[in-house]
Amino acid sequence: MISLLYLLLCGWTAARMARQFGAERRLVATAVFFGACILPFHLLGVFELSTGVRAATTVNAALLLLAAAPLLRCMPSAPPSLALPPRHWGWLPRLTLAVFGLAALMLAFGRPRGYEVTAYHLPVSVHLLQTASLMAWDGNFPHTFPANASLLWAVLLDGLPERIVATANLALLVPLVLAVQALCRLANADRKASLTACCGMLGVPMFAFSAVELGADIGGIAFVALAMYFVLSPLRPTVAMTLAGLCMGLALGFKSLHLISALAIGCVACARGSESGATDGCRGPLRAGDLQARLWNAAVFGGAALLAGGFWMLRNAVVLGNPLHPVGVPLVGGLLGWLPAADFNASLRGTTELEWVDHAWQWLVYPWTEPQRYGQNFKHSSGLGAFVAAAIPGTALALGAAVLRDGMQAHRVRLALLGAVLFIVATWWLLGDRQPRYVLAALPLAMPLLAWAVTQAAGRWRRVFDTGLALGIVAMLGVFLSRQAVGFGDRIVLSKQVSRASFYEYPALVDSLPAGAAILNLADRSWHYPLAGAALSNRVVSMPEGRRMLGLPPSLTAPRAVRLLAAPLQAAGVTHVFAAGTKLSHDTCMQLDEAARLDRNPGTGAPLGGARVLYAVRYLCR
């Protein structure tokens, strides 16, 4: 209940703040709403860092917001922009909405899913709910990533059924679409082309499949797009940069990878100078004081971004000695002691691209070929789809020809977007960890360019453009919906995996362990969240932490064989051990009693790859 009240309070805060604005009211409200959801927790985190008192609860966050309420009541109100008469959306947006509505419905029959989601995003949420602490609770490096997504899911899990929370990432598509539509407007695209671009973006497999998992990608990218909008918006520079910085900070809190986007958008902020709004057209020579205005823009943007996203870096700097933990900082890292985490194997980065391509040059044709080593061509981290393949050459040609024809000044907004897109893609290439989803933030910034290119076509050629793109969108929405339908039919309709235990395929006893139960997970990391149980009350010791406790070399892979030692397990308060195929032995100071076992698929009776066994631990020595 407190979660719903908290969300209402955030909504009220957003409405109050946004009423000072005219045309940008909706976007400001969106940015402030998520800021109000997340930033009070950051303040509570800073309080914990400085005092050691764990206080990161929804109630305390709500109290902080309430404390700010008197300030909000004094805020002036601007007249709302003229309301436009309701206009016909067209069939494509309706179809897109129907597809995502159906996907949400199917999702609500299951539980949250996704490898990284169950391995660390949701475990961080559960840890926050259990301990009211925002500190990284063990040395497992994925637990030290910025965790705005986990914060949001924790607030929701606190008050909503897990099934509903499973659909929550779809809601983050709303700020993403609003931002892209607004960017399309700034790029002088017409309404129909803007809607086509938004629908096409949602149909991109990496977006669609990310949205049905509770990861951090969609949120981060949505706030990158919003930040870019505010930088280019017609608002006064200081207001625009503050809002852009807020969004950039929120994006960094979802994924520190967006430091790259922050640099790109920061450059655009500097380029904007002192004029109100970035509109296309002629511009005079550099004015006196312009440099000062540009530096001011950069300072406000960077300062707001640090305030809104700096908590996670501050925490990692104070607790782990490196603000960018687990990644080492190039050049100055050695001097400042900001080195990679011991269990973070950066040498693997160079080979991650082999999941998609055999040679680096094949990325040039990836949008048309979409190879994936294991046949998982369309998932949260694979696949750009027909729409992107169709969009790239047409947009590049139209923009290139128009810039050559009209000169750069006439295309300033579009070139700013193109510059940011190229910067993100080039940095992705240079950093070497070439996973397609790491470049995804460039896509919403490229969509306005496509929408503008479509707007330039007229008559028969416009129909060709519209029809071709619509075909691509329908095909990719079909891919997404059919994949969801197959999964739903398989797991929910045929296998009837409706209970939590059957959905995640663990022994049902996990859901009824006594209060204070602590399970040592010796199976794959993705078992971490399921093992928290239906009430999210079990404490789970992560597999990498288990490896450390038992003196095994650090790795994110589950051990094949383990000798359990009573002393470290007893010290950690472990009451149960969970294993799935790991051979276990133990010292004489403990005894393992098999409490529950699942070795066959409950629906089909087929044997599982490795028996999932829950052992109760008895300690025999003092």
Added chain:
Amino acid sequence: MSHIPAALVSKVPAGLSACSMAVYFCCSEGIRNHLAMLWQAVQAVAGHLR
């Protein structure tokens, strides 16, 4: 630079886009594997109903 033909901005991109999509549907492993997965699913459902 007014010698750039207007068609390069207003006409050719639409055609290029259509061609690019055709190339995609011919070359995409993703589409091929997805159709294969759907066919397997249809066969599995048919087997289940029999």
